[in-house]
Amino acid sequence: MLRDNTSKVVFIGGILIIAFGFFAPNWIVNQLMFGFSRALAILGLLVLWRTGLVSFGHAFYFGLGAYTVAILDIQLGVTDVFLRLFGGACLAGLAGFLVGFIMRNYRDIFFAMLNTAISMVLYGIIVKTESLGSTDGFAISLPTIFGVAPETKYPLFVVITVIAMVSALLVNFYLKTTVGRLTTPIRDNEIRVEYLGFSVAHAIHLKYTMSAILAGGAGALMAMSLGQVDPDSMINWTVSGELVFITILSGPGNVIAPFIGSLVFEVLRTYAFELAPHLWQLIVGGTFLTIIFFLPGGIWSLIVKFGRNKS
Amino acid sequence: MKKRFMTHALGMVAASALVFTGGIAQAKDSITIAVPSFLTGGAAGPFGIPAMNGAKMVADAINKGTLPAPYNTKGFGGASATLIELDEGGGATKQVAEYRNLVEKRNVDAIVGYISSGNCQALAPIAEELKQFTIFATCGTPRIFEEAPRKYVFRTMGHATSDNVAAAMYVKEKFPDMKGYTGINQNYAWGQDSWRDFDLTLKQIMPNSKASEKTQFPKIFAGQYGSEISAMSLDKADLIHTSFWGGDLEAFIFQGAARGLFKKKIGVMTVGGTAAYRLGKKLPDGLVLGARGPYGILVKDRKSVLNQWFVNTYKNIYGIYPSGPAYQYGQAILAAKIAYDKAGSDASNEQLADALRGITFESFSTTIEMKLGGGHQAATENGYGITKYDSDEGENVVTDVKFYPASCVLPPDGIDSVDWINGGMKGAKC
Numbered sequence: 103m104l105r106d107n108t109s110k111v112v113f114i115g116g117i118l119i120i121a122f123g124f125f126a127p128n129w130i131v132n133q134l135m136f137g138f139s140r141a142l143a144i145l146g147l148l149v150l151w152r153t154g155l156v157s158f159g160h161a162f163y164f165g166l167g168a169y170t171v172a173i174l175d176i177q178l179g180v181t182d183v184f185l186r187l188f189g190g191a192c193l194a195g196l197a198g199f200l201v202g203f204i205m206r207n208y209r210d211i212f213f214a215m216l217n218t219a220i221s222m223v224l225y226g227i228i229v230k231t232e233s234l235g236s237t238d239g240f241a242i243s244l245p246t247i248f249g250v251a252p253e254t255k256y257p258l259f260v261v262i263t264v265i266a267m268v269s270a271l272l273v274n275f276y277l278k279t280t281v282g283r284l285t286t287p288i289r290d291n292e293i294r295v296e297y298l299g300f301s302v303a304h305a306i307h308l309k310y311t312m313s314a315i316l317a318g319g320a321g322a323l324m325a326m327s328l329g330q331v332d333p334d335s336m337i338n339w340t341v342s343g344e345l346v347f348i349t350i351l352s353g354p355g356n357v358i359a360p361f362i363g364s365l366v367f368e369v370l371r372t373y374a375f376e377l378a379p380h381l382w383q384l385i386v387g388g389t390f391l392t393i394i395f396f397l398p399g400g401i402w403s404l405i406v407k408f409g410r411n412k413s
Numbered sequence: 414m415k416k417r418f419m420t421h422a423l424g425m426v427a428a429s430a431l432v433f434t435g436g437i438a439q440a441k442d443s444i445t446i447a448v449p450s451f452l453t454g455g456a457a458g459p460f461g462i463p464a465m466n467g468a469k470m471v472a473d474a475i476n477k478g479t480l481p482a483p484y485n486t487k488g489f490g491g492a493s494a495t496l497i498e499l500d501e502g503g504g505a506t507k508q509v510a511e512y513r514n515l516v517e518k519r520n521v522d523a524i525v526g527y528i529s530s531g532n533c534q535a536l537a538p539i540a541e542e543l544k545q546f547t548i549f550a551t552c553g554t555p556r557i558f559e560e561a562p563r564k565y566v567f568r569t570m571g572h573a574t575s576d577n578v579a580a581a582m583y584v585k586e587k588f589p590d591m592k593g594y595t596g597i598n599q600n601y602a603w604g605q606d607s608w609r610d611f612d613l614t615l616k617q618i619m620p621n622s623k624a625s626e627k628t629q630f631p632k633i634f635a636g637q638y639g640s641e642i643s644a645m646s647l648d649k650a651d652l653i654h655t656s657f658w659g660g661d662l663e664a665f666i667f668q669g670a671a672r673g674l675f676k677k678k679i680g681v682m683t684v685g686g687t688a689a690y691r692l693g694k695k696l697p698d699g700l701v702l703g704a705r706g707p708y709g710i711l712v713k714d715r716k717s718v719l720n721q722w723f724v725n726t727y728k729n730i731y732g733i734y735p736s737g738p739a740y741q742y743g744q745a746i747l748a749a750k751i752a753y754d755k756a757g758s759d760a761s762n763e764q765l766a767d768a769l770r771g772i773t774f775e776s777f778s779t780t781i782e783m784k785l786g787g788g789h790q791a792a793t794e795n796g797y798g799i800t801k802y803d804s805d806e807g808e809n810v811v812t813d814v815k816f817y818p819a820s821c822v823l824p825p826d827g828i829d830s831v832d833w834i835n836g837g838m839k840g841a842k843c
Contacts, residue, residue, distance in 0.1 A: 129518035136510060229632065230600050237601035237633070238531040238554075239505055241538050328506050330535045335506030372514060379498045380452045 143320035144360035146313025154289030159217025165337030167321030194318020239332025353400020467739030492758035505535035558786025577610035595625035607656030
C-alpha cells in the first residue's frame with residue numbers, strides 16, 4: 103500500500119509538515135489546519151470529478167459534519183476529537199448513502215443541481231430553527247485528545263495532518279483497485295462498463311457515499327479547528343461553490359493535489375482579503391478564470407510539467 | 414508566492430525575537446487599529462460604507478488633533494493610528510479565521526467595529542481567548558454580555574432590547590388607541606429577537622392591544638414581499654413592526670408604499686434611520702423611525718459642539734448627512750482614543766480594558782455610560798420620531814422626536830433582557 107511514489111510523498115511530506123508546524127507561528131498552523139481539513143472534502147470531489155460528476159451541493163455533507171460536532175459538543179458534552187470526527191463522518195456517510203439512491207440515477211447538470219437543492223433544504227432548516235443556532239450558529243469548545251485538553255492548537259494540528267495523510271493513502275489505494283479504477287471509464291462510456299459486467303449505479307453510489315464521508319469528516323475537522331459553525335460558512339451554496347472551485351484549482355491528477363490546492367486557496371484568500379478588502383472576491387474570481395483558461399489541469403499539471411522538465 | 418510566504422515567515426520569527434529580547438516598554442509613535450465592516454455585498458451600501466467613513470473621519474481628526482474639546486489632543490495617547498480596513502462579509506466562521514489572522518499574523522493593536530450580531534457573538538469568545546482589546550461598534554444582540562462575563566470585549570452602543578422597548582413605549586405614547594399589531598421580521602436570530610422584545614413589552618405596557626396571529630417571518634434577503642404585504646393589508650392590526658435593515662428594508666418600503674400599506678397602517682421601523690437619507694422623497698410620511706439609538710437623522714439638529722462638528726465634517730467630506738452606522742463607528746473609535754489617552758500608547762490589552770471599563774464619556778450625539786455587562790456594555794438613551802418629507806429643503810426630517818433615558822429602556826446590570834421585560838421591567842426609570 104505504501105510502495106508507489108504518491109504514497110511515499112504523502113507519508114514523508116506529512117511527517118515533515120508535522121515537524122514544520124512545531125516551529126511555525128500560530129497563523130501558519132491555522133492556515134495548514136483549515137487547508138488540510140477542507141482538502142478532505144476535495145479528495146471526495148476529486149473521485150466524483152474523475153467519474154464525470156460535479157456536485158454543487160457537497161456543503162450539505164460538509165455542514166452536516168460540522169453541525170454534528172456542534173450538537174455533540176453542546177447537547178451531549180462530547181469533547182474527544184476522534185469521537186466527534188467519527189460522529190460527523192458517519193452521519194454524513196449515512197446521509198450520503200441514503201441520498202445516493204436518488205443521485206446515482208442522475209448525471210451532469212441534474213446531478214449538480216439536485217445536490218444543491220438538498221444542501222439548501224438543510225440550510226433553510228438550520229437558518230429558521232432557533233434551537234439549531236439559526237444564522238448565528240454555535241461556538242465549539244477546543245477538543246480533547248485521548249482525554250487530555252491541549253494548551254495550544256498544535257496537537258489538534260497533528261491529529262488533522264495524520265487524518266489527512268491516512269485519508270489520502272486510503273483514497274490512493276482505492277483508486278488502484280478494480281472498483282476504484284471505474285472512474286474515467288464511467289465518464290467515457292457507461293454502456294461499455296455495464297457490458298464488462300460492472301454496475302455503474304453501484305460504482306457511483308459507492309463513490310458518492312465515500313465523498314459524503316470525506317466531506318463530513320472535513321466539516322467536522324473544520325468546525326473543531328475554527329471553533330465556530332454557522333450556516334453561511336458551512337452549508338450555504340457558496341460553500342459548495344468554493345469546494346468545486348478548489349477541486350478545479352487543484353486538478354484531478356493526484357490525491358496530493360487537493361492538499362496543495364486547499365493551501366493555495368487558503369493563502370490566496372487571506373492575502374486577497376488583506377491587500378484588497380473591497381475587491382478580494384475579484385482577485386479570487388480572477389484566479390479562478392486564469393486557472394480555467396491557462397491551467398485546465400489545475401495546479402497539479404504545473405507540478406507534473408515541472409517534474410518532466412527536470413528529469 | 415512561495416518566496417513571499419517564506420520571507421513573511423522569517424519576518425515573523427525575527428519580529429517575535431525582537432519582542433522577547435526588547436522588554437523595555439516605550440511610548441509608541443503609531444498604532445494600528447483594524448476596522449471590520451461590510452465592504453462587499455448587500456449590507457455594504459446602507460451600513461458598511463457609512464460606518465467605515467465615520468471611522469476614517471474620526472480617526473483622521475484624532476490623528477490631526479482637530480476634534481472639538483475635550484478630545485482635541487493629538488493622537489491615541491499621543492500615537493497616530495493607521496486604520497486597517499477589513500471586509501466583514503462571508504459568515505461568522507470566516508470572520509473567526511480572519512480575526513485570528515488580525516491578531517496572530519498582522520499584530521494589530523486594537524480591533525474596532527463589526528455590524529453583524531452573528532459575527533460579534535462568534536468573535537467575543539475568540540477575543541477573550543486571544544486576550545485582544547476589542548470594541549464592538551454596531552452589532553445588536555444582547556446575548557454577548559449576558560452569556561458570559563467578558564474581560565477584553567466592549568460595546569459602545571446600547572443593545573437591541575432598548576430599540577424594541579423604546580419602540581413600544583413610543584407607540585404607547587403617540588398611538589394610545591392602537592388595538593392590534595403585527596410584524597414582519599426576517600426569519601433569523603435578529604428578526605426573531607426583535608419581534609419577541611417588542612411583543613413582550615407591548616403585552617406589559619398595553620395589555621389591551623392584541624398581537625396578530627399572522628405575524629410574517631420571510632427569509633432574510635428575500636427581497637420580494639408581495640404576499641406578506643397582501644396578508645398584512647388584510648390583517649385587522651393597525652400597526653406593523655419591522656426590524657428589517659439594509660436592502661431588505663428599502664425593498665419592503667418601496668413595495669409597501671406602492672400598495673398604500675403605510676397609509677392604512679402605522680409602520681414602526683427600528684432600523685429605519687439608514688433609509689432616511691438614501692430614499693429621499695420615496696420614503697413615505699408618517700413612519701415611526703428609529704436609528705438604534707440617538708444617531709443619524711434623529712439627532713441631526715442637536716446643537717452640541719461635538720455633534721455639529723460630526724454632522725458638518727461628514728457632510729463636507731462625503732456629501733450626505735451621517736446615518737446611524739457612521740455615528741456608531743465614529744464613537745467606537747473615540748472610545749479607543751479615550752482608552753489609549755488614559756492608559757498610554759504602549760498600554761497592554763489589560764491596561765486598555767481597565768481604562769475603558771465602567772467609564773462615562775460624552776460621545777458625538779449622546780452620553781455613553783459603560784455600566785452594563787460589568788462595565789463593558791454601553792447604556793444610552795434610545796428614541797423614535799415620525800418621518801416627514803420637507804419639500805422646501807428637499808430632504809426627509811423627523812418630527813415628534815422623543816428619547817427615553819437608558820434606565821428606562823435597558824435592564825439593570827446582571828439581569829437578562831427577556832426576564833426583565835417579562836417581570837414587568839422592574840427598576841425602569843422613565
